[in-house]
Amino acid sequence: MTGFRVGRNSRRRGRRAPGVYRKLILLIVCISVLPTVVLLVISYFQAIAYTRTNLESIVKKATEETDKLLKDADTILHRSNVDLQNADSKTSVNILQRQIYTDFRFREAGIITSEGYLTLSSLGIIDPPIPISFSPKAGFNPNEPDLQVLGSGRSQVMREESIALALKGDENIGGLYLLVDPVVLTYFLEAIPNLDLGPDGYIAFMTSNDRLLSSIGASPQNIFASLQNPSSHALRSIRTTDDKKITIVGEVRRQWALRYWLRELSISAPLTVIISGLLSYFFIRQVHQSNSLDYELKLGLAQNEFEIHYQPIIDLETRRCIGSEALLRWRHPQRGLIYPGLFIPIAEQTGFILSLTEWLIQKVIQDQTVLQTRFPDLYTSVNLSPTQLNTGNIERLVQTLNTAVEQPEQFSEQSNVRITFEITENKIVEAQEQVVQDSIARLKLWGTRFAIDDFGTGYSNISYLQRLDVDQLKLDQLFIRGLERDTNTAQLVDSLIDFGNRMGLTLIAEGIETENQYEYLRARGVQYGQGWLFSRALPLEEFERFLDSQNT
Ligand code: C2E
Numbered sequence: 001m002t003g004f005r006v007g008r009n010s011r012r013r014g015r016r017a018p019g020v021y022r023k024l025i026l027l028i029v030c031i032s033v034l035p036t037v038v039l040l041v042i043s044y045f046q047a048i049a050y051t052r053t054n055l056e057s058i059v060k061k062a063t064e065e066t067d068k069l070l071k072d073a074d075t076i077l078h079r080s081n082v083d084l085q086n087a088d089s090k091t092s093v094n095i096l097q098r099q100i101y102t103d104f105r106f107r108e109a110g111i112i113t114s115e116g117y118l119t120l121s122s123l124g125i126i127d128p129p130i131p132i133s134f135s136p137k138a139g140f141n142p143n144e145p146d147l148q149v150l151g152s153g154r155s156q157v158m159r160e161e162s163i164a165l166a167l168k169g170d171e172n173i174g175g176l177y178l179l180v181d182p183v184v185l186t187y188f189l190e191a192i193p194n195l196d197l198g199p200d201g202y203i204a205f206m207t208s209n210d211r212l213l214s215s216i217g218a219s220p221q222n223i224f225a226s227l228q229n230p231s232s233h234a235l236r237s238i239r240t241t242d243d244k245k246i247t248i249v250g251e252v253r254r255q256w257a258l259r260y261w262l263r264e265l266s267i268s269a270p271l272t273v274i275i276s277g278l279l280s281y282f283f284i285r286q287v288h289q290s291n292s293l294d295y296e297l298k299l300g301l302a303q304n305e306f307e308i309h310y311q312p313i314i315d316l317e318t319r320r321c322i323g324s325e326a327l328l329r330w331r332h333p334q335r336g337l338i339y340p341g342l343f344i345p346i347a348e349q350t351g352f353i354l355s356l357t358e359w360l361i362q363k364v365i366q367d368q369t370v371l372q373t374r375f376p377d378l379y380t381s382v383n384l385s386p387t388q389l390n391t392g393n394i395e396r397l398v399q400t401l402n403t404a405v406e407q408p409e410q411f412s413e414q415s416n417v418r419i420t421f422e423i424t425e426n427k428i429v430e431a432q433e434q435v436v437q438d439s440i441a442r443l444k445l446w447g448t449r450f451a452i453d454d455f456g457t458g459y460s461n462i463s464y465l466q467r468l469d470v471d472q473l474k475l476d477q478l479f480i481r482g483l484e485r486d487t488n489t490a491q492l493v494d495s496l497i498d499f500g501n502r503m504g505l506t507l508i509a510e511g512i513e514t515e516n517q518y519e520y521l522r523a524r525g526v527q528y529g530q531g532w533l534f535s536r537a538l539p540l541e542e543f544e545r546f547l548d549s550q551n552t
């Protein structure tokens with residue numbers, strides 16, 4: 001930025017910038033909080049997505065296993081149906097035993113008569129036959145051709161809770177049934193590593209008429225309650241077997257996902273800390289630099305480190321000095337003389353330019369009184385920061401001028417202030433035309449004049465410039481420098497001069513360094529000029545000597 005170390009300067013002064021640290025702390029908090037909030041939100045959604053995917057894959061696996069079970073049961077029942085035709089009771093028992101002997105999933109296989117009696121099963125002949133007594137007996141339909149899932153219950157023989165799968169038999173067999181241990185449905189789930197559904201989570205196997213066949217996780221009461229009143233705080237996944245006979249429902253509480261959330265955070269938190277740290281570092285450096293420089297500037301003004309150098313403005317016809325441009329210099333105790341290009345942009349950014357300009361105008365008026373007796377007609381050009389006019393924030397300027405004209409001993413002969421305000425062409429905002437116009441009008445009440453500085457370098461709308469009530473155009477030194485180099489620049493200068501003349505404005509050429517440039521401009525009727533050919537910007541005493549030397 002400015003190339004000089006502001007931190008060291010702060011130490012030299014032995015004081016710290018007030019309010020700097022409060023601002024810094026606030027910034028650091030913002031910088032640290034923002035990535036953390038983003039991280040919290042992202043990792044929360046990641047954790048939810050992870051939990052959902054996990055649940056879906058468990059339910060999918062459960063559905064596949066159940067499909068396999070139903071298909072195998074269907075095969076066994078169909079095969080038994082064929083084998084049992086014309087077999088006597090004893091052989092039938094053997095056939096049924098053989099069918100399920102090697103498959104641990106099936107507890108018992110048996111025959112139901114069309115009247116609903118159990119006559120024999122893989123456990124032996126039931127004599128006399130007994131009515132089937134597992135609870136969904138009414139659910140068995142002897143006319144349904146496909147496999148039927150009858151829900152869980154107990155057979156007369158096998159007294160343990162079982163799921164009954166039944167198939168309509170042919171000819172003299174009313175139907176066949178298979179009893180499945182309910183645990184079989186959830187058995188494979190036990191093998192899933194880290195299966196943890198949380199306090200209220202569950203995987204439930206339901207018949208198409210909402211009977212609970214088997215489940216893991218929450219209690220059956222809670223499962224029914226949750227199925228009847230689905231909660232928005234739960235993540236749910238539902239699938240049905242291919243034959244639509246069994247539905248598998250998986251559910252976990254959203255809060256349960258927080259577990260993964262914490263895990264995500266433990267991975268990404270260090271990254272966020274690094275990002276926040278880096279951001280904080282850059283912000284601190286930035287804020288520290290501009291705050292310190294701002295503070296340095298304020299301190300510099302308080303400790304009288306600013307100076308004004310006056311660059312003579314010459315009447316090109318008579319080659320006599322008719323005024324000067326006041327240019328700021330900062331005599332820094334460590335760095336020596338600092339030119340405005342280094343500190344004016346910061347002063348404009350922080351608003352300190354207002355105080356600086358106020359000080360400058362007061363000093364210019366003071367210096368004018370020193371020169372007034374011997375050089376009464378000198379005008380001084382003062383550069384205005386564009387923000388001062390664009391925002392209409394000219395109260396302090398008005399007050400400064402007021403104070404100046406209210407000192408009759410200094411301005412006894414005229415109530416006018418002999419100041420020309422320079423405003424840089426490319427920095428006046430056209431959108432605020434009315435504000436700029438009003439500001440100019442107010443400041444002109446004190447007899448001040450206005451000049452467009454660096455004219456020709458901006459892209460201002462010509463008609464906009466015409467509407468502004470200005471008195472002078474200052475041709476930028478860029479064009480003057482190019483005069484001897486190429487004819488294009490010379491043509492451009494000619495057209496700028498032409499434009500100024502047509503608008504009835506006084507022309508001042510900046511940066512005249514050679515006699516050729518001077519002659520060229522004079523020959524084309526440019527009234528005034530400034531540049532190293534005549535003089536550099538000088539401290540007051542030297543400027544006074546320069547004026548004296550002209551008189552002699
Ligand atoms: P500017 O208003 O266009 O001032 C003219 C600049 O050209 C001055 O530079 C001056 O020293 C330089 N200059 C004059 N004659 C010649 C020459 O023959 N050859 C060359 N190469 N340069 C010449 P300086 O003093 O460094 O000022 C730079 C700019 O800083 C000024 O440009 C002005 O925009 C700004 N500035 C200076 N003082 C103030 C101030 O008090 N307030 C504000 N807002 N801006 C200021």
Ligand code: MG
Nearest residue numbers: 325383422453
């Ligand atoms: Mg200027």
Ligand code: MG
Nearest residue numbers: 453454474510
């Ligand atoms: Mg200029």
